[in-house]
Amino acid sequence: MDSQALRSKQDDAKLHIVLFPWLAFGHMIPYLELAKLVAQRGHHVSFVSTPRNIDRLPKLPPNLTPFISFVKIPLPHVPNLPENAEATTDLPENKVPFLKQAYNLLEEGITGFLDAAAPDWVLHDFTAYWLVPIATKLGIACGFLSIFTASALCFFNPSGQDHRTEPEDFTVAPKWVPFPSRVAFRYFEVVKIFNNAIAGDASGTSDMHRFEACLRGCDLLAVRSCTELEPEWLRLLEQLYQKPVVPVGQLPPILPHGGDDDEDETWLEIKGWLDKQAGGSVVYVAFGSEAKPNQTELTEIALGLEQSELPFFWALKLKRGPCDIEVIQLPEGFEERTKGRGVVCTSWAPQLKILSHPSICGFLSHSGWTSVVEALQLERPLILLTFLADQGLNASFLREKKMGCLIPRNEEDGSFTREAVARSLRLVVVEEGDKFYRDKAKEMRAVFGDRDRQNQYVDTLVSCLKEHRRHVHKAARAN
Template sequence: MSCEQKCYKILMFPWLAHGHISPFAELAKRLIHRNFRVFLCSTPVNLEPFRKSTEEPSLEFVDLHLSSTEIPKKYHTTKNLPTHLMPTLKTALIESKENFRNVLKIIKPDILVYDFMQPWASAMASEEGISSIVLFPCGAACTSCIVHYTNQPEMEFPFESLRLSETEREKSEIINTVTNSDDNKDESLRFFGGPSASFIMVNSSNKLEGKYISYLSELVKKEVLPVGFLIQEPVQKSDDSMFVDWLSKKNTKSVVFVSFGSEYFLTKEEIEEVALGLEISGVSFIWVVRFPVGEKMGLDDALPQGFQNRVGDRGMIVEGWAPQTKILSHPSVGGFLSHCGWNSILEAVTCRVPVIAMPMQLDQPMNSRLVAEVGIGIEVQRDGEEFTREEIAKAIKKVVVEDDGKDMARNVDKLSSEVRENRDDEMNTTVSKLVQLAKG
């Protein structure tokens, strides 16, 4: 779009989780560079780190204040949120609908880009005469699986690798959430876009999920546009140096990076199995260990006795945070032991690192199956419901040490190149559709 053409206004409204806000913010930056004016709306506690770190001065932030006084402002986010407060946070957001309506009235956007977690935002935008479009921060494989099983549970999912058994469906938190949501009862596909939009957007690429994107489109009877991988490129920071220095002393593709995301916390038993699995594997590692805010347990309490002394310089263990994309992009890293959150999968592919999958909840089991299907990683086998040290060690060695890992490395390298080559075409198609929607 040329500078002479109208600069359309877009309001972004993600769910209150970093894993949702981050891809919305990345899409915002890419649209700004194509002559859109973009506003990102969330609670102040969620926007604070983006305000501090964004290098895009044209991205405008809009605070949404929740009406509820039942939950402290520091918990107006899913990050570090105690599990028992999640229903309270969801209720607080729904009860703040009129605050969001005021944002719509003040900004007067041409388009609202909203998260599938809050379909009511689309209905509200329609009432204000504003076009809306949904963005799925998760992948098309997982989304098509959810839509299939919530709308035609009696039929088998057409792709065998992601097909769920009846028991798996009953246990799936994300399928149950969609099925039982008050927003979706009697209108189960409503969250796939407002009446003004003939398409939906998904945080993915045809090169990774082409067949699932096509099937999702068939299910929702709308065009599904992959916008490319909405992740940030690694940015050099001064506090990254200790990781880079440590990695630089290791052999190429010899290190496994271990992280389970910002919103899942391993139990003491799980920490012990991961620790001993790393020890048994003999592979060098960087492990990010996180504890809930206010948790009295620290590294000394959580790790097996004598573990750190036994692994010595073979392992770097950090509490709380590490520059994930910077670490994954280092040539010494040869595997990523991950919970398979969607953003982590996209970062692994972008950085050309095979995945050792330990899915825990939500969309992660389906993402893990996709990783195995496309040959860019493997899933750690469970003993019943539990992950064990022996199976963790076995999977790590298969990816980082054995010949199977070389095939996975070649596959992820090829996929990464294809995704990058296709990125501009996918974004340009999306921009063209958004302009058409804004014009009405």
């Protein structure tokens, strides 16, 4: 076979890609969206996680089931980790470090799987910092698939040159950012995550160390981002890490278009209420699978919604798993006073379906990037209230890009008032003088909801993965 024919054969050969996300649904869901997009091109994807998490993922379209395999690796038991807790949503925040301990112990199971499956690539999350040497030893290419934005990765820059040691150091743009930027944490945001992310937590390893090890060893950095949104940050990312940086798009979920789940009683009840509301009148309120307000925050949010006089649908998380002992309650009489105008749902709610309903006019959100993507692909303006992790950086980035309105808070302790909540809601979704946020959300649909553009990003990623395989085969023949 001549060289041209051999190259053509390699180009046509289908890839086998392993995806290994962190045990949080804000990570697993975008990983799954990428799996579906890769599978649509005829490549095989092995999606690795723990049994309970895989069982809780959305069902695959029938046409993709031959191309995506779910690999269940049991989560080892560690002290202080409650039984059946396999994702961050199952745990209060102070128990998450023990989940990271257990995640580290998945090393043996995934090593055995990779050795037997011999995939072309493994794309992993920041928590799997120990996977790089394993993949290298097995001759498998390794890519760090970041669900964090390029701006967040640049902000942390765990390259060994970061001398920031105090929380205050993280409230300003880092010195290595060569262009004007206000992307940074507020003091109360960084204090809340400082030990886990920078200093190290009960798992024994800081998140900064995990990032550094992943970035140092990976062959490629794939980022949930796009050049239309943050071109300057993507360029800086490549300069900082000296790695190929491949944006994979925003990975928006496919919008619901009917099907068996439309017969779900929960959705039918929610839809029935939304159908009775005026078009573009209802604020949707949700803070993701992990964020849970404390009692003071809950009270101010509730009374702010009441003061706003706007219709609302609130998906409220009262507990993070069965071992969460912090009890929070709505203010006395709140539900009675807002009856008919608002609904508080304390069980699971189908967020994408709710956001896509024509009665929704805005989204009070925690700034989790998956929620941001879902909202902006549907032209829903954002009112932002952060709680944990990278949400502060996301909110700061959205504010800088004029894509979201942050509820005013005390910079030291993060406190806010019901008046600030009410005023921010009305500013974004009602007042004619400030239609800016609504217009910006409509503009952003072209970035976050364009399926053709998303497909182009995935095509580029697949081409990069194939190109690497071709170089590996060429080097093997030379030896």
